[in-house]
Amino acid sequence: MGEIILDVVNQRTAFPTKRGMLQAVNGVNLTLERGRTLGVVGESGSGKSVLARSIMGLLPRAAQTGPGSSVHLNGRDLTALSERELRPIRGREVSTVFQDPMTALNPTLTVGAQLIEGLRHHLGMPKRAARARAIELLRSVGLPQPETRVDQFPHQLSGGMRQRVAIAIAISCEPDLLIADEPTTALDVTVQAEILDLLQRQVRERNMAMILITHDMGVVAVRCDDVAVMYAGRIVEQAPVRELFQRTRMPYTAALLSSIPRITDGPHRRLDAIGGRPPDLIHPPAGCAFAPRCKFASDPCQGVMPALEGDERHRFACHTPLQVEAVA
Amino acid sequence: MADIAAHTKSAASQSEAATQDANAAAIAAFEKRNRMGPFMWLPIIWLCIVIALALFAPLLGLLPADEMDFMALKAAPGAADGHLLGTDHLGRDLFSRVIYGGRVSLTVGFAAPAIGVGLGLILGMAAGYYRGWIDDVVGIAIDTWLAIPGLVILLLFAVVFGGSLFMVCLSLGLLFIPTAARITRAATMKYAGREFVLAARAMGASDRRILVKEILPNVIWPLIAFVLIDIPIAIVVEGALSFLGLSVKAPTPSWGGIIAEGREHLESSPHIALIPTAVMFLTVLSFNLVGDTIRRRMSDVREGAI
Amino acid sequence: MRFLLRRFQRLVIVMAAVTFVTFILVNVLPGDVAYEMAGMDASEAEVAEIREEIGLNRPLPIRYLEWVGGVFTGDWGRSFINEEDVWHAITQRFPVSIELMLLAQVMALALAVPMGMISAYRPDSRADRIIAGVAFASVSMPSFMTGLLLIYFFSLTLGWLPATGYEPLSAGLWANLKPMILPALSLALVEWTVLMRTLRAEMIGVLQEDYISLARAKGMSNARILWGHALRPSSFTMLTILGLQVARLMGGTIIIEQIFGIPGVGRLLIHAVYTRDFIVIQGCVTFFALAFVLVNFAVDIAYAWLDPRVRQGGKAHG
Numbered sequence A: 001m002g003e004i005i006l007d008v009v010n011q012r013t014a015f016p017t018k019r020g021m022l023q024a025v026n027g028v029n030l031t032l033e034r035g036r037t038l039g040v041v042g043e044s045g046s047g048k049s050v051l052a053r054s055i056m057g058l059l060p061r062a063a064q065t066g067p068g069s070s071v072h073l074n075g076r077d078l079t080a081l082s083e084r085e086l087r088p089i090r091g092r093e094v095s096t097v098f099q100d101p102m103t104a105l106n107p108t109l110t111v112g113a114q115l116i117e118g119l120r121h122h123l124g125m126p127k128r129a130a131r132a133r134a135i136e137l138l139r140s141v142g143l144p145q146p147e148t149r150v151d152q153f154p155h156q157l158s159g160g161m162r163q164r165v166a167i168a169i170a171i172s173c174e175p176d177l178l179i180a181d182e183p184t185t186a187l188d189v190t191v192q193a194e195i196l197d198l199l200q201r202q203v204r205e206r207n208m209a210m211i212l213i214t215h216d217m218g219v220v221a222v223r224c225d226d227v228a229v230m231y232a233g234r235i236v237e238q239a240p241v242r243e244l245f246q247r248t249r250m251p252y253t254a255a256l257l258s259s260i261p262r263i264t265d266g267p268h269r270r271l272d273a274i275g276g277r278p279p280d281l282i283h284p285p286a287g288c289a290f291a292p293r294c295k296f297a298s299d300p301c302q303g304v305m306p307a308l309e310g311d312e313r314h315r316f317a318c319h320t321p322l323q324v325e326a327v328a
Numbered sequence B: 001m002a003d004i005a006a007h008t009k010s011a012a013s014q015s016e017a018a019t020q021d022a023n024a025a026a027i028a029a030f031e032k033r034n035r036m037g038p039f040m041w042l043p044i045i046w047l048c049i050v051i052a053l054a055l056f057a058p059l060l061g062l063l064p065a066d067e068m069d070f071m072a073l074k075a076a077p078g079a080a081d082g083h084l085l086g087t088d089h090l091g092r093d094l095f096s097r098v099i100y101g102g103r104v105s106l107t108v109g110f111a112a113p114a115i116g117v118g119l120g121l122i123l124g125m126a127a128g129y130y131r132g133w134i135d136d137v138v139g140i141a142i143d144t145w146l147a148i149p150g151l152v153i154l155l156l157f158a159v160v161f162g163g164s165l166f167m168v169c170l171s172l173g174l175l176f177i178p179t180a181a182r183i184t185r186a187a188t189m190k191y192a193g194r195e196f197v198l199a200a201r202a203m204g205a206s207d208r209r210i211l212v213k214e215i216l217p218n219v220i221w222p223l224i225a226f227v228l229i230d231i232p233i234a235i236v237v238e239g240a241l242s243f244l245g246l247s248v249k250a251p252t253p254s255w256g257g258i259i260a261e262g263r264e265h266l267e268s269s270p271h272i273a274l275i276p277t278a279v280m281f282l283t284v285l286s287f288n289l290v291g292d293t294i295r296r297r298m299s300d301v302r303e304g305a306i
Numbered sequence C: 001m002r003f004l005l006r007r008f009q010r011l012v013i014v015m016a017a018v019t020f021v022t023f024i025l026v027n028v029l030p031g032d033v034a035y036e037m038a039g040m041d042a043s044e045a046e047v048a049e050i051r052e053e054i055g056l057n058r059p060l061p062i063r064y065l066e067w068v069g070g071v072f073t074g075d076w077g078r079s080f081i082n083e084e085d086v087w088h089a090i091t092q093r094f095p096v097s098i099e100l101m102l103l104a105q106v107m108a109l110a111l112a113v114p115m116g117m118i119s120a121y122r123p124d125s126r127a128d129r130i131i132a133g134v135a136f137a138s139v140s141m142p143s144f145m146t147g148l149l150l151i152y153f154f155s156l157t158l159g160w161l162p163a164t165g166y167e168p169l170s171a172g173l174w175a176n177l178k179p180m181i182l183p184a185l186s187l188a189l190v191e192w193t194v195l196m197r198t199l200r201a202e203m204i205g206v207l208q209e210d211y212i213s214l215a216r217a218k219g220m221s222n223a224r225i226l227w228g229h230a231l232r233p234s235s236f237t238m239l240t241i242l243g244l245q246v247a248r249l250m251g252g253t254i255i256i257e258q259i260f261g262i263p264g265v266g267r268l269l270i271h272a273v274y275t276r277d278f279i280v281i282q283g284c285v286t287f288f289a290l291a292f293v294l295v296n297f298a299v300d301i302a303y304a305w306l307d308p309r310v311r312q313g314g315k316a317h318g
Helices: A048-056 A111-123 A127-140 A159-171 A189-206 A217-223 A241-246 A251-258 A299-303 B002-034 B038-055 B094-130 B132-146 B150-161 B165-175 B177-192 B195-202 B207-243 B255-263 B271-305 C002-028 C033-038 C044-054 C060-072 C086-121 C126-139 C143-157 C173-207 C210-217 C222-234 C236-260 C265-275 C278-306 C308-312
Strands: A004-017 A020-033 A037-041 A070-073 A094-097 A177-181 A209-214 A226-231 A234-240
Touching: A004 A048, A004 A209, A020 A048, A020 A209, A020 A234, A037 A048, A037 A217, A048 A070, A048 A094, A048 A177, A048 A209, A094 A159, A094 C210, A111 A127, A111 A159, A127 A159, A159 A177, A159 A189, A177 A189, A189 A209, A189 A217, A209 A217, A217 A241, A226 A241, A226 A251, A234 A241, A234 A251, B038 B094, B038 B271, B094 B132, B094 B165, B094 B177, B094 B207, B094 B255, B094 B271, B132 B177, B132 C002, B150 B165, B150 B207, B150 C002, B150 C236, B150 C265, B150 C278, B165 B177, B165 B207, B177 B207, B195 B207, B207 B255, B207 B271, B207 C143, B255 B271, B255 C143, B271 C126, B271 C143, C002 C060, C002 C278, C086 C126, C086 C173, C086 C222, C086 C236, C086 C265, C086 C278, C126 C173, C143 C173, C143 C236, C173 C222, C173 C236, C210 C222, C222 C236, C236 C265, C236 C278, C265 C278
Parallel strands: A037 A209, A037 A226, A094 A177, A177 A209
Antiparallel strands: A004 A020, A004 A070, A226 A234
């Protein structure tokens, strides 16, 4: 077992709304070791992005974190730290790549300024050294002509190049954990693979841990070591990739798997292939949140919330799990 | 394993209760923001007092606003008998001057926006409904109008038309036309293409009928919010005009006029200028506060409806 | 380019309309300048004679065209009261008004930017509400009242700053600025609220942008996020308003120049109004309108130029 970088215990995050509290993340437990990539999968609204932001401590002010929630990064509980105490950790120990590179870079600052800022702040580099390092980083993420690009504004770059810049910013201070929140959703299909390759290579070279948030089971299959499937703010199935794909237990996971886009599908196909609507997170059903959409649902599914059970390798929350043949 | 499950379940039911509490708290917080506080009631009370005093001024047995008391020139508030707020440099009773001045300010405050928004409504509906040359002419007229600072227009009108209350209301009202016309035009254009208007037209309704029955009820709402903003503006601008001596003619008191007179004696008797200043400030502030609250509620209601 | 051409076309039509309407207004009405010039107890015959003399009896359109022709050649006519050349009178006083307006804008910005930032940082917080309250009070206080109160406190009571007067820049920077502070502040205390609200509204939006989250994710301090990351993308609308406010400021300077005895164009206009010196009124109104229209024109151009996203024809969000 490798060094544990991240340990999330019973994370609960809620937002007040006009209709009541919206329970976006509802009791999530996760651990992540150095060098491994965890895929967090789910439909939009399943709470995966809120989970990512909860780990970073980047929630909107109105958000409420449940009592008993904790996020340990390198052994330190981030939830116990103040905003000021978090600053030296953010960007240095944990950093993030957002979904849409169009909005994730400041339109009024040059690429260089946005890169150099972190280097100077965290590593205390002098201006010139930081600039040289910035160019080097841009080169390492495969940005052509980094010497000129460094002085350009984001709108002068293509979407794929911007995401490369965003990755350069994320890895600039050698963090231990990288959280990539659907880093390719907003990009052209042609560059998606390149960006994922880049992320994977950087994680391996720098021996980081990565949480890769996605709605695409196809991406998970190729890029991740472990998978956590989220539904209605909870993890409903969790296992190493091969195990999950071969011995799927939770019907929701199965539904996700059957919606992996095939070559024959058009681009940008989302997971709306699953029938029915996502659950109401303000007044969640008493039982399994997936029950209304599940063809295997029985009486206990409606009334009792299934717990996340199973062995060390493979956990799932389901009263009527799919049967798997005993394969060696 | 069963242990863990039981534990999780009881935790779930606990958390459910907590969720319900949190729900109630969140909803209460949202409602609290919409509740009327003292910043709604105090301005309303003040406005009621000011409007009532102005309305019933002749019945209150006040001293005539232009009667000079040579025994009490520049008397401070309470210093001379019978002069509650003191007197000005000519010994005129400030209390009655401020009240009578309020009649001018409030008349202008209500009349000018009404005139302006009314005319703007007609122009805007005509431009937005008929389009074509009417739209062009109205557009250029509005642009022209907006190309001159408002106060300059008013100065011009003051020179040209003199200082009757009616002319002040009218010329000030003209200032409110452009924005009202623009809002109406945009709204009219939006509704003119809607199904219910097309249906009415298909059934042979006349243009006038369509404008009055179908379009007017829809475009008038944003304008009402607009009137609310205009009232304090009208009062302020009238104040500025009369401060410059270009509103109603001299013996008739008006807030701006009293302030201008008091300005000459600011050093020796500051109360002459400061009392009408305070009254006018509170009145304008109250109109702003009330208008803002009503406007916010109206937009809440309309957002909720859509 | 076509956009500019169309704006320019409109500008010409508007200016023609403004000057023409003004011309008719100041000329058709009774109580014209001839009475003023003839004096209190002149007979109708004497007034008529003066009319004839200064050409008031010729047809209006011809006089208008003559006057317009003059405007283009720099001949804006001469004051009937003191024979002063109108163009000269305006251009001589204009820099004073400009200084007043600039100073007022700078003060308004100096108030609006930090206040708007504090408000936007925590919307609905106590600080936000206090600032909103102060802004509300501030906007309910027209500049002539503010001016009066400032004179009362800072000149009469405390004796720190002069109540009236003007010193040219040649008398020294401080001598020049000193009497300008209160008048500029009177204007700024009304204008800052609009700027503050605009900045607040836009910054609240910007602070929810991903790139602000990213700056937080990089571990940047709040001050750095607000000033370094959020201010610039939040200020486009505010800058537009800043330009548009010039119009309101022009109105404001008229009164403020009067109160503080500052020899600017506003005071020239008021004086002309009091004496019904119509050629000067005509000149001032034309000048104000022209200045206003040109400022708006400039703002339109500046806006497109300022925002790199607009420049590139990309999507602008806000």
